[in-house]
Amino acid sequence: MTELTPDMRAKMARQFMQAIPHSHQLAMVLTSLENGSAEIKMPYDKKLVGDPSTGVIHGGAVSALMDSCCGAAVMSHPAAPGGTATIDLRIDYMRAATPGQSLTARAECYHITRSVAFVRATTYDDDLEHPVATATGAFTVEQAGTDGPKL
Amino acid sequence: MSRKQPEPVQIVQQRRDEALEALVEGVPYIQFLGIRFDRRGDELTGVLPFDDKLIGNPILPALHGGVTAAFLEVTAIVVLSWSIAWERMENGHRAVDDWRGGHLPRIPKTIDFTTDYLRTGLPRDAYARARVNRSGRRYASVQVEAWQDNHARPFAQGTGHFVMPKRDG
Numbered sequence: 001m002t003e004l005t006p007d008m009r010a011k012m013a014r015q016f017m018q019a020i021p022h023s024h025q026l027a028m029v030l031t032s033l034e035n036g037s038a039e040i041k042m043p044y045d046k047k048l049v050g051d052p053s054t055g056v057i058h059g060g061a062v063s064a065l066m067d068s069c070c071g072a073a074v075m076s077h078p079a080a081p082g083g084t085a086t087i088d089l090r091i092d093y094m095r096a097a098t099p100g101q102s103l104t105a106r107a108e109c110y111h112i113t114r115s116v117a118f119v120r121a122t123t124y125d126d127d128l129e130h131p132v133a134t135a136t137g138a139f140t141v142e143q144a145g146t147d148g149p150k151l
Numbered sequence: 152m153s154r155k156q157p158e159p160v161q162i163v164q165q166r167r168d169e170a171l172e173a174l175v176e177g178v179p180y181i182q183f184l185g186i187r188f189d190r191r192g193d194e195l196t197g198v199l200p201f202d203d204k205l206i207g208n209p210i211l212p213a214l215h216g217g218v219t220a221a222f223l224e225v226t227a228i229v230v231l232s233w234s235i236a237w238e239r240m241e242n243g244h245r246a247v248d249d250w251r252g253g254h255l256p257r258i259p260k261t262i263d264f265t266t267d268y269l270r271t272g273l274p275r276d277a278y279a280r281a282r283v284n285r286s287g288r289r290y291a292s293v294q295v296e297a298w299q300d301n302h303a304r305p306f307a308q309g310t311g312h313f314v315m316p317k318r319d320g
Contacts, residue, residue, distance in 0.1 A: 019209060020206075020207055020208070020209070020215070021203055021204055021205075021206040021207075021209060021215075022204060022205055022206060022207050022215035022217065022218055023207070023215070025204045046179055047179050047180065047182075047183040048179065048180050048183065049178070049179040049180060050178060050179075050180045050228075050258070051178075051258050052177050052178060052179065053257075057180075058178070058180035058181075058221070058224075058225070059221075059224050059261045059264065060180060060184075060217070060220060060221025060222075060224045060225055061180060061217075061221065063217050063220035063221055063224065063264070063266070064215060064216075064217020064218065064220070064221060065217065066217075067215070067216040067217040067220060068207075068215075068217060071216070085213075085216070085268065085271070086216040086266075086268045087267075087268060088265060088266060088267050088268065089216070089220065089265070089266050089268075090263060090264070090265040090266075091220075091263060091264050091265075092262070092263045093260070093261050093262060093263065093264075096260075
């Protein structure tokens, strides 16, 4: 197999996100993907505001970002699952994301079995010392060649 | 002494509908996902009409897991806010009059939220109902379930904890 150049990787990452309509809607960009780890950025957008009196982004949009990032981390694991679906995802909201700042989620698939992938993720805004939210989740592991998750 | 006449039904209905509208229509993210709420008395049902932009897996196709989580969380927050507003209205507060004056309703803040994905979210309309299991002065615990064609086969359920907004009078 030929080694992927950084350009090819970046192109694949862009195409991966654009193929997912909802992630594309939220303008998510996959900024890193390797060996069971993923990083996705999501720009601030007024349409994602959950509290109009403060301009803070809705928790649901943070959920969508973390779910995507966790799924990408599972797919990039060297055990190479053919597909994955979320079994459960718990999100802890530490603080409100600062209005106007983009969000970055980092996820790591820290253990994988033949049937389950265990993942944790953290979301930051510009302040890297204080996370906005963390997540832990379990994901299905589909064998390559099946046509998708059968939960 | 004559008994106080009950208010005309349309006045009561209008007040309740306007209160619900204030909770839902002012939130950009709820509008972006296209979620609306049907009301029967104090009971609310969240409705998420299907749209292509909600897709997470175009091959199956299936709803995005984040959309499912967001739908559950939005329903939990609106139902919790609604239960606070309902209590105020029943106690004679004109919550809605304040809201119209530009004082937006204060929204409970999510502490944590867990989503269980029970089945694939199909490319169809989805519905959700929430139950406030505990609503104290500072914290609340809310359970939600969402279904599509068949209420007996939910495709997702969730539990969340919330910090209650400070009471304003």
